[in-house]
Amino acid sequence: MTPTPARRPWWSRHRERLTDTVLSGVLVLATVSLLLGAAPPAQMWRYALLTAAVAVAMWWRRRFPLGVAVGAVVAVALGASEFSVAAALFTLAIRRRDRVLALVAAASTAALTVAWVQVMRPPGVVSGLVGMTVTLGIFVGLPLAVGAYVGIRRDLVASLRERAERAEAEQQLRGEQARLSERSRIAREMHDVLAHRISLVALHAGGLEVNPSSPPEQVERTAGLIGDHARRALDDLRGVLGVLRADAGEDRADGADLIPQPTLSGVPRLVEASRQAGVPATLDVDLSAEPPDLVGRTVYRVVQEGLTNVHKHALGATVAVRVHGSPGEKLVVELRNARAVGSELGGRPVGGAGVGLLGLRERVHLIGGTFEAGEDVHGGFAVRACLPWPA
Numbered sequence: 001m002t003p004t005p006a007r008r009p010w011w012s013r014h015r016e017r018l019t020d021t022v023l024s025g026v027l028v029l030a031t032v033s034l035l036l037g038a039a040p041p042a043q044m045w046r047y048a049l050l051t052a053a054v055a056v057a058m059w060w061r062r063r064f065p066l067g068v069a070v071g072a073v074v075a076v077a078l079g080a081s082e083f084s085v086a087a088a089l090f091t092l093a094i095r096r097r098d099r100v101l102a103l104v105a106a107a108s109t110a111a112l113t114v115a116w117v118q119v120m121r122p123p124g125v126v127s128g129l130v131g132m133t134v135t136l137g138i139f140v141g142l143p144l145a146v147g148a149y150v151g152i153r154r155d156l157v158a159s160l161r162e163r164a165e166r167a168e169a170e171q172q173l174r175g176e177q178a179r180l181s182e183r184s185r186i187a188r189e190m191h192d193v194l195a196h197r198i199s200l201v202a203l204h205a206g207g208l209e210v211n212p213s214s215p216p217e218q219v220e221r222t223a224g225l226i227g228d229h230a231r232r233a234l235d236d237l238r239g240v241l242g243v244l245r246a247d248a249g250e251d252r253a254d255g256a257d258l259i260p261q262p263t264l265s266g267v268p269r270l271v272e273a274s275r276q277a278g279v280p281a282t283l284d285v286d287l288s289a290e291p292p293d294l295v296g297r298t299v300y301r302v303v304q305e306g307l308t309n310v311h312k313h314a315l316g317a318t319v320a321v322r323v324h325g326s327p328g329e330k331l332v333v334e335l336r337n338a339r340a341v342g343s344e345l346g347g348r349p350v351g352g353a354g355v356g357l358l359g360l361r362e363r364v365h366l367i368g369g370t371f372e373a374g375e376d377v378h379g380g381f382a383v384r385a386c387l388p389w390p391a
Helices: 015-038 041-060 065-077 082-095 099-120 125-210 216-246 264-276 293-313 355-366
Strands: 281-287 319-325 330-337 370-375 381-388
Touching: 041 065, 041 082, 065 082, 065 099, 082 099, 082 125, 099 125, 125 216, 125 293, 264 281, 264 293, 264 319, 293 319, 293 330, 293 355, 293 381, 355 370, 355 381
Parallel strands: 281 319
Antiparallel strands: 319 330, 330 381, 370 381
16 A cells, blocks of 8 residues: 655745745835835835835746846836845846846846945945945845855756656666567577477378378377477477576576577487478588587577478478588578479468568577578579688
């Protein structure tokens, strides 16, 4: 249950209005004391109107700081209290620190100087300069300095808050990108693990479907292959899901695969499994050394995806798999199948979304290789990957 936030005191909720009310009261009291002390009776009404106008304007100084500051300068020149200029300059210095503020400050200095000379009438030059300097420092310099400090501090706090919000948004974006990357990785691994075995299951099942009168030995053998491939697919799926459950909340920055990945040594078993499913497949491996594990895993995935596509889209086609290369050069993987003219198993082609080749292209590019796939001049289909093999 979310706790209810504590209600702030009334004076904290209405702090700005209380400040404006107190300021207006100070202006009224300062003007009244001036009128009672030195103002001629004929000018009392003018001072009273100026005081009322300035006191009301103080309520709008936050919304219209420049207009109120200009009005305060004019009012002081006409005899209003110096506190109005100080308050207006303070508010304006919070909002802006530019040429406009300098012009208003200069006008305030001039207006206060004239008003001070008219009211105080200093007897000597030195005493006049000292008194005028103190007055300008209190009613112009101090409000400008304090207002500028408050404004700079507010800008700094706003900048820090904006940076914190931007950093939080970037962190969320990085997290979302990491999640999307992990989802794509999981989808690719699931495709690599399951698509090949499911395609073999479909081929064997299609053979039983179109040849229901096959000898019992052949039916038993085919059923055994179907069961074997299905069990292996389930085992692989359990391995993927088990890792996902165990590491659901952990980052996989080390780039480790979800399950142990087969390498080049598993390619002959892929080809043999395709032969058992009725796909005429040949394998030619010509390597002068054992390639690195990363390259070997990529070779396995290229051959696996190529054979899977033959199972899906080219039933009965002859497939030639060739792997050749040497350290310091390229390791080349090629799969070529002729145009499918029919299958002795008679199974139906299995549809696909084409994501396997896209994922394979990405996998090859990630290790610095090149990938090509498409129809050849004879109407068949060719897959070719060139992988880097450091010396």
